[in-house]
Amino acid sequence: MEAIKPEKLFCSEMGKRAIIAHYHRTDWPYQVVKTGTELSLGSRSVQFIETRMLHWPDSMFSYLKEDGILFSNDAFGQHIATEERFDDELEAGKAINAAEHFYATTLTLLSPLVQKLLKTMEKMELDLRLIAPDHGIIWRQQQDEILEGYRRWSQQEQHPEAIIVYDTKWKSTEMMAKAIAQGIEEENVPARLMSLKECHRGDIMQRLLTASTIVLGSATINNAIMPSLASFLMYMKGLKPRKKIGAAFGSYGWGGEAVKQLNTMMDEMKIKRIDDGLRIKYVPHEEQLKECVEYGRHIGRATKADK
Ligand SMILES: Cc1cc2nc3c(=O)[nH]c(=O)nc-3n(C[C@H](O)[C@H](O)[C@H](O)COP(=O)(O)O)c2cc1C
Structure with a gap:
């Protein structure tokens, strides 16, 4: 401004207030x-x-x-x-x-x-x-x-697609995520695995803009969800996506609080939850992986039924 010395500075009333809050100059030639x-x-x-x-x-x-x-x-x-x-x-x-x-x-x-x-x-x-x-x-x-x-x-128009956002410490939750994805696809609904170790939160939100379903997975660590999930969900909450349906899953050792906390966060975001989610103690064995596939099918059917 000192170099250009404009005769007039055209801005909105809100613009004038913002410029003054930044530069503290009330003497500039504002023209609202x-x-x-x-x-x-x-x-x-x-x-x-x-x-x-x-x-x-x-x-x-x-x-x-x-x-x-x-x-x-x-x-x-x-x-x-x-x-x-x-x-x-x-x-x-x-x-x-x-x-x-x-x-x-x-x-x-x-x-x-x-x-x-x-x-x-x-x-x-x-x-x-x-x-x-x-x-x-x-x-x-x-x-x-x-x-x-x-x-x-x-208008937040969306198509049937499930985005599986998860994090895992020792891969049990990841095994669940993959089996759930398989089940969803068996219902002919596209499923996209998005590990928080690999995917940027912005890229996840882009996929979620037009996808109908979010599936959240987390291991329980210190009676809580993993910090990466907490960070992602805080970001997602601020962006207020609408019209989503959701589900949660995770591996745990004893208390297994993560799934319950994921459910609460979905409720706060007005995401229509399919049910109370799926938890598996420690490492899933073959029968439990089948249960995960069946859970995926359940999510797939709920996705197709959601209008
Ligand atoms: C540092 C640490 C803290 C843990 N805290 C809990 C806990 O508070 N409650 C619980 O149910 N399990 C707890 N666990 C156990 C894990 O949830 C369990 O090993 C689970 O199978 C890990 O899943 P993952 O293989 O997907 O990482 C903890 C594990 C670690 C390493």
Whole structure:
């Protein structure tokens, strides 16, 4: 600011408050704008549309009417590092995939606001020749696809698929996870094993954005679930995924509290639990693995029955 010395600094009221909270400068030339404000730049004009909480309080779209460019702030963005500038310069599907990851890890909890925003945009009948988010690539070919993606993701549309998120110390819970996955697939429902030792929590949330079923597995350690599960579930809870069904399992030695704790956490997240879960003492033997397969089939059937 000291170097540029702008004549005016256009921002929303919330933007002004945020800038002051960061830089503590009340003397900068703020010019507060809001939805509907139009700013003439000579041969061009900018229209502002406030998009509060998408995903910061000060978020705002700026629309350059004459060129059909929507500077969309965080919306429609991606966490992607690439030399390319435009969606069509990336290999097919890569930009949408990155946008889906961004949505799953940043916007899921704000889905009701996204739905409202999409309606507002529809009413405004914007000519969207370019959508330029703050971070990520610019959409110049796949505008319809990204808007359709936001419609589906914000409505949390899902398909029958079970994501098995688990951790294990000595592999008994993993043996259970694999047998449960087998049972789910025997019911012709896709099952994806996601070990917390191998998968990033963001990647799990992306898969969970469109999958109907979450199956949580943990060994009991010190009367509790494993720390990796606790960390993942805290993250997941914040993102507020909706319309899920769930189940829990785990190996234990004596008290076996983990499954009960997983159940409680699912209840807190309003996940519709299939039942009270499956626990096996120490290492599962052949008959118990069959029980796990049967439990998987039960989850598969519940997944198919869930509407
Ligand atoms: C450090 C440690 C603490 C444990 N604490 C408990 C416990 O509080 N309650 C329990 O039921 N089992 C406890 N166990 C036993 C494990 O739950 C049991 O060995 C289980 O089979 C491990 O499953 P895994 O092979 O999937 O890691 C503990 C094991 C370890 C290594």
